Amino acid sequence: MSPSDIRKHRIARLNAHSPVEHRFGEYGGQYVPETLMPALAELEAAWTAARDDSGFQAELNTLLCDYAGRPTPLYLAERLSERLGYPIYLKREDLLHTGAHKINNALGQALLAKRIGKTRIIAETGAGQHGVATATVCARLGLDCEVFMGVEDMRRQAPNVSRMRLLGAKVIPVTAGSQTLKEAVSAAIRNWVETVENTHYIIGSVVGPAPFPAMVRDLQRVIGDEARCQICDMAGRLPGRVIACVGAGSNAIGSFKAFEGDEAVELIGVEAGGHGVSTGAHGATLTAGSTGILHGSRTAVLQSEEGQIVEAHSISAGLDYPGVGPEHSYLRDLGRVRYVSATDDEALAALQDLSKLEGIIPALESSHAIAWLLANPGGDMDILTLSGRGDKDLAEVLRLTGLDREPGENGAGA
């Protein structure tokens, strides 16, 4: 399939005329202060109109293709395939402008914000990829941008903090609680409550109150829509499995959506196992959490018996989140997607493996999906979404692996 066919296909899928879902089974909803409800209604109406508007679609499509770099390649990873003994295709979202799938969503929402006359954009960020994508898009479209980021994540993902500042965005340090993604989302929502009249909140994943989970999914489903066309073209058939990492879950839902109706295709979401799910220090919400309400929706969360949200842990800032998109909770209950996990150590090893095997340094988030694949080869044909590139993780990875030391520096007795 040629790039122009893929473009046409993408427009057809976006223009689906389906209502914007508020609920996915028992999950989802709008558990937010009244102050925000009118803005959510306005956003939903604007999104419903925009996705059917050919002018909006054309503008978004041009930016996705010519500015962000879509379609991204589906790459047959030959040495990885050789190691596992069957074909593995990588969906290369890491090659997008700004280095991750996040820009698919940021572009769509920023265009929508302009359409409804908002002049200021806020966003939260964990790994910094969504913050960078949002800062980039705001620079491109001439919007003011403030990004909320936990102090611990600012340390772990320092290059992305510098990038956001260079792009003209203000990075607001969040010092509450664990100083990671959960608190950054809370801080952004609180700021939105105060500034909703002139501000749009570009939430970075398929979480939050309706219409965000459905809207962000629709903006990310381009990943799977393209991959499905590409695999049919390249291999002449559908894959046995589609594998993606799941933090809050936007690259995963974007990868899975196009294959949901293909019953023979197994869909696998890989969560952050942290130090191991049994240790309690992890981000494996769908594997080990329970139903609760966080950041405006009912979904699987990590919580105490009394309903206090507990801290997640992951080596990757992007997966370090105690909630998950409500549609994932639904897909888990339906049994349509299988959710598994990979630990910090496994992800770190997988990052190095892929770097050496394929000359591709993946983000620590995506490395969780690779780690699970390496330990669980399927034998047929797999697509794995590389949601982002690992440049942002270099300092942390070098520190954790000891590669930042000169040979011999860590000498005898160490």
Added chain:
Amino acid sequence: MRISETATGIERIAAAFTGHGRRAALMPYLMGGFPSVDQAVAIADAYVDGGADLIEFGLPFSDPLADGPVIHGAAVDALAAGATVNAVLDSVAPVAARVPTLVMTYFNLIEAQGIERFIGRLVELGVSGLIAPDIPLEESAPLLAACDAAGIALIPMVAPTTTDERMAAICAQARGFIYTVSVTGTTGERMATAEGLAELVARVRAHTDIPVAVGFGISGPEQASRVAEVADGAIVGTRLVREAGECAAAGKDPAAAVEAVVRELSDALR
């Protein structure tokens, strides 16, 4: 004053809005379990001694989206000090026996216990009403049904951003009073302009006859007095939680300090 044990929560709240003998009723907020469970009980008593007509008793939640840094911080501190939801709920009973008391909590703490069980517990504790700031109209049906069955008033909130159409729908199912959020924002000490407040309250009154109480941003007697010019009740939270926190940090008795602040507010409503 000992409140009637036979009346429903809705009736007790209605009585509190008519029997105060001032221009408006005073409803101070406290964070349960802050600075400690026992000190919070003493603070609630001090509120009543200082002239509170109703009490808003907050349960500490880890992720309170409608609260500003002071109340959020108090919740985090209460939990860090070991306060549990169950212990804080138990500590509501003494003050609920003195004046109509409303529990304020985010929905996850309710769902964790189950709606029926949670509301049943409120009845046992003598609580009159429930404020759930992350339950907008669209999500209110299950909670409203359980509250109605138990005679507990589910208090709805309206904000400056609420459209007239929404306001009509919200007021149509309102119980107790309308919690009118005076500013577009989270809880904290800053006030709407007099004109903005009057206009907002008038918009609410166009849809309902039940009392209108104003909260979010009232920090002192002058602002409370201004609220009394247009509304039926004034809700004060952050100012008092800040006072309690500062006293506790300085090793002073928070109850005495907050009682003085409540008395000033109460006098301002005469």
